[in-house]
Amino acid sequence: MKILRDTTPSQDGFHMPAEFEPHEGCIMIFPERADSWQYGAYAARRAFARVAEAISRSEKVTVCASAAQYDNARVLLPEAVRVVEMESDDAWARDYAPTFVRNAAGVLRGIDWGFNAWGGLYDGLYFPWDKDDRMARKLCDLLERDVYDKRDFILEGGSIHVDGEGTCLVTETCLLSRGRNPQMTREQIEDTLKEYLGVSTVIWLPCGIYNDETNGHVDNICAFVAPGEVVLAWTEDEEDVQYPMSRACLEILERARDARGRSITVHKLPLPAPVRITEEECRGLDSCRDEPTRTPGERLAASYVNFYIANGAVVMPGFQDPADQQAKEILQRLFPTREVVQIYARDILIGGGNIHCITQQIPAALAEARDPR
Numbered sequence: 001m002k003i004l005r006d007t008t009p010s011q012d013g014f015h016m017p018a019e020f021e022p023h024e025g026c027i028m029i030f031p032e033r034a035d036s037w038q039y040g041a042y043a044a045r046r047a048f049a050r051v052a053e054a055i056s057r058s059e060k061v062t063v064c065a066s067a068a069q070y071d072n073a074r075v076l077l078p079e080a081v082r083v084v085e086m087e088s089d090d091a092w093a094r095d096y097a098p099t100f101v102r103n104a105a106g107v108l109r110g111i112d113w114g115f116n117a118w119g120g121l122y123d124g125l126y127f128p129w130d131k132d133d134r135m136a137r138k139l140c141d142l143l144e145r146d147v148y149d150k151r152d153f154i155l156e157g158g159s160i161h162v163d164g165e166g167t168c169l170v171t172e173t174c175l176l177s178r179g180r181n182p183q184m185t186r187e188q189i190e191d192t193l194k195e196y197l198g199v200s201t202v203i204w205l206p207c208g209i210y211n212d213e214t215n216g217h218v219d220n221i222c223a224f225v226a227p228g229e230v231v232l233a234w235t236e237d238e239e240d241v242q243y244p245m246s247r248a249c250l251e252i253l254e255r256a257r258d259a260r261g262r263s264i265t266v267h268k269l270p271l272p273a274p275v276r277i278t279e280e281e282c283r284g285l286d287s288c289r290d291e292p293t294r295t296p297g298e299r300l301a302a303s304y305v306n307f308y309i310a311n312g313a314v315v316m317p318g319f320q321d322p323a324d325q326q327a328k329e330i331l332q333r334l335f336p337t338r339e340v341v342q343i344y345a346r347d348i349l350i351g352g353g354n355i356h357c358i359t360q361q362i363p364a365a366l367a368e369a370r371d372p373r
Helices: 037-057 071-074 131-142 188-197 242-255 279-283 323-334
Strands: 023-029 060-065 082-085 099-103 108-114 145-154 167-171 200-203 222-226 230-234 265-268 313-318 339-344 361-365
Touching: 023 037, 023 099, 037 060, 037 071, 037 313, 060 071, 060 131, 071 082, 082 323, 082 339, 108 131, 131 145, 145 188, 167 188, 167 222, 188 200, 200 242, 222 323, 222 361, 230 242, 242 265, 265 323, 313 323, 323 339
Parallel strands: 023 060, 060 082, 108 145, 167 200, 230 265, 313 339
Antiparallel strands: 023 361, 099 108, 222 230
């Protein structure tokens, strides 16, 4: 593995493929952090295992586990899933596993962004985060892929979504938050995304899902399902605090044009009824820096948009809500060649994210491709 510091992906002819393009595999992390996952993380691990099993039917899954949890992970996960020992501070593969870019010849490289637990000492969610921040480089070493060093720029994988044809979706509340890159202007942040993701158009949505503690990651409210087409988390309840937030995003999308000049087709994906954490669930969580991580009755950032597109499936969350079936049917219509698998995900959601947040795709590379470096 070479660490690349003198060039950028765009300069080298690389870009980030869309998630709906073919994959080489998927990365996940085995959960154990006691202030994220209630009652020893046992329920969360079972949910993670169901997600890994569903993805592994059509692509290779690699799960990273700590030394203390390696044996537990190996016993719980299907034989087809590879388990490797690798330290982390929590289990959010989307946000600190590498972002992968590819060139026209099929060569694959990673990007090692800086990670500071969604806001560092300003409004981050835990400290320290140094093990997480080292994972991208370790994973590129494991996968024998060269990696671009961009640790001076704070970015999480859940804060970007691309169409593979030059367009990137982000939210203002996240990328312009004071805890990430406060020394940079919006224009400088956008230029960095263009240079490293190989995009020419960035669509800035104003916000994400209400009470999303990542400052509103885009992958919880809006995602590309095809070039020129997105799903948007939506509620018809005008009294819901989420309604004006989703409406503001819709207005931006209706005016937007992608990198190829196309208007954006928006498919509204209904939201479940507000999901609130119970007192019993809160009792199973450790405190973080002497503060509780959840409060009974707190609204969690539940959204069906937080799905993972695998080679042969779309793995989406379910909440035992009447909207589960409607959301599943919409995604099945949008992905007719893939099986839509719905997994009860409350035990993942309690940790703060969902199925897309705990997965990171490795795009397919051409087998015969050789990196000129």
